[in-house]
Amino acid sequence: MIKDDRFIIAGLGGAKTLKGEIAIGGAKNEALKVLAGSVLFKDGFSVENIPEIEDVRKIIELLERLGVKVEHSGKNFYSLDTTELKEFSLPADISKKLRASIVITGPLLARFGKVIFPYPGGCVIGKRPIDMFLSGFRKMGANITEDGETFTVEAADGKLVGAEIFFKQQSVTSTETFMMAGVLARGVTVLKNCPVEPEIVSLGEWLNECGAKITGLGTSTIKIEGGDLLIGEGKTHHTLPDRIEAGSFIILGALAASELTVKNCHPDHLDALTAYLSEAGVNIETGPDWVKVTNSGDEKFTALDVKTHEYPGFPTDLQAPFSIFLTQAEGQSYIFETIFEGRLNYFDALNRMGAKVKVLDSHRAIIDGPTPLSGREIESPDLRAGLAYVLAAIIASGQSVVHNVEYIDRGYEEIEKRLVSLGLEVKRVSGDDKNELCQCLPQN
Numbered sequence: 001m002i003k004d005d006r007f008i009i010a011g012l013g014g015a016k017t018l019k020g021e022i023a024i025g026g027a028k029n030e031a032l033k034v035l036a037g038s039v040l041f042k043d044g045f046s047v048e049n050i051p052e053i054e055d056v057r058k059i060i061e062l063l064e065r066l067g068v069k070v071e072h073s074g075k076n077f078y079s080l081d082t083t084e085l086k087e088f089s090l091p092a093d094i095s096k097k098l099r100a101s102i103v104i105t106g107p108l109l110a111r112f113g114k115v116i117f118p119y120p121g122g123c124v125i126g127k128r129p130i131d132m133f134l135s136g137f138r139k140m141g142a143n144i145t146e147d148g149e150t151f152t153v154e155a156a157d158g159k160l161v162g163a164e165i166f167f168k169q170q171s172v173t174s175t176e177t178f179m180m181a182g183v184l185a186r187g188v189t190v191l192k193n194c195p196v197e198p199e200i201v202s203l204g205e206w207l208n209e210c211g212a213k214i215t216g217l218g219t220s221t222i223k224i225e226g227g228d229l230l231i232g233e234g235k236t237h238h239t240l241p242d243r244i245e246a247g248s249f250i251i252l253g254a255l256a257a258s259e260l261t262v263k264n265c266h267p268d269h270l271d272a273l274t275a276y277l278s279e280a281g282v283n284i285e286t287g288p289d290w291v292k293v294t295n296s297g298d299e300k301f302t303a304l305d306v307k308t309h310e311y312p313g314f315p316t317d318l319q320a321p322f323s324i325f326l327t328q329a330e331g332q333s334y335i336f337e338t339i340f341e342g343r344l345n346y347f348d349a350l351n352r353m354g355a356k357v358k359v360l361d362s363h364r365a366i367i368d369g370p371t372p373l374s375g376r377e378i379e380s381p382d383l384r385a386g387l388a389y390v391l392a393a394i395i396a397s398g399q400s401v402v403h404n405v406e407y408i409d410r411g412y413e414e415i416e417k418r419l420v421s422l423g424l425e426v427k428r429v430s431g432d433d434k435n436e437l438c439q440c441l442p443q444n
């Protein structure tokens with residue numbers, strides 16, 4: 001049950017008046033795995049540029065329950081001490097809320113020869129199966145027993161054995177889980193059909209810095225030579241900038257800014273988005289660590305066909321924010337969400353705001369634009385659709401209330417403060433303050 005904090009947002013009614021710059025934080029989908037990877041270490045390490053978001057707070061709590069000592073010694077900076085790590089059973093109350101918790105199962109199993117975990121939680125964007133995890137553990141010599149929704153996995157004679165694993169579907173967390181399991185397995189593990197997300201490469205390079213022997217990073221075949229516990233020896237890892245947060249704000253710039261610079265990012269991690277936006281007619285400049293969007297105010301953006309794909313293709317995590325942009329493009333756009341079957345669940349509320357979206361099936365939709373949007377009360381169904389609703393509320397005319405912003409807090413640090421710094425009127429109302437909710441909005 002979430003508290004239902006809400007954002008009250010005063011829409012710009014299509015004006016492109018925002019001006020300024022926004023600094024990008026550390027990548028959620030790298031930070032969570034680097035922290036999870038602490039289970040492979042004999043001593044521990046420090047990590048900087050960690051986003052102060054809910055998912056990080058959850059995985060830190062989970063690691064502490066396993067016996068890892070965590071010191072939050074500065075903003076976005078954490079030091080971990082794994083000398084007293086002893087637990088191999090993931091606490092269900094946290095793991096069921098965090099998909100990324102599944103990444104800990106591999107290194108825990110590799111270190112202790114046993115792991116107990118619940119079916120993982122996370123955003124409701126599809127089935128989120130774990131069959132590849134279970135079949136991979138079996139391939140590495142483990143036995144699995146299932147009791148309701150709890151899995152107990154035990155390595156034969158207490159040690160995983162390296163194996164060749166072909167992923168039938170490209171999965172970021174499956175790849176990361178087995179890359180880390182291979183670090184402590186006996187012999188060589190070869191992973192095939194791996195995605196090549198920058199976060200996987202950065203995680204692997206960090207583990208290599210601390211004694212792992214991983215080759216093939218950035219390709220679809222990753223090879224890991226099993227060895228001993230890793231040694232952090234006081235090293236500090238710098239987390240990548242979050243390319244999905246950067247992309248979300250670049251889309252905001254295209255929709256509502258006269259000039260917006262997104263800084264502290266890696267433009268080369270955003271090639272798919274910037275290519276699509278440029279094709280639609282958005283004026284984009286890129287520098288070594290920044291992307292700048294400018295609008296004269298009378299642009300006409302052209303409709304596009306967008307198909308999500310693993311990196312370097314168009315990221316599924318930007319599909320919802322990008323759809324808001326497509327509601328303002330001239331003509332008919334076509335969305336093909338190839339990775340998740342539950343990630344088009346946010347269009348009804350958009351249509352109530354004035355968009356013209358037709359969902360064809362669980363993977364495809366058509367958007368007719370441009371359509372002016374009007375403020376509404378809308379409920380975020382998940383993290384990325386929640387961000388998309390914030391973008392819709394910003395370009396709409398009138399006031400909107402976006403509910404369940406705790407979903408957005410999972411992946412975006414202090415987002416309302418950064419939006420206000422650009423000149424927007426965004427007010428957070430706690431879920432406890434029922435009376436604060438403005439009554440002026442047309443109901444859903």
Ligand code: EPZ
Nearest residue numbers: 029100128129130131132133169170171172173316317339
């Ligand atoms: C990671 O999810 C990210 N999450 C997701 O970001 C991101 O959308 C996704 O990669 C794709 O880029 C984290 O890194 C924590 P999956 P991942 O569930 O790898 C199939 C966000 O908003 N599959 O593995 O965990 C599955 O059905 C989140 O930040 C199996 O078939 O994604 C899907 O089609 C959302 N069997 C595909 O793989 C399995 O055992 C990827 O799904 C596992 C997965």
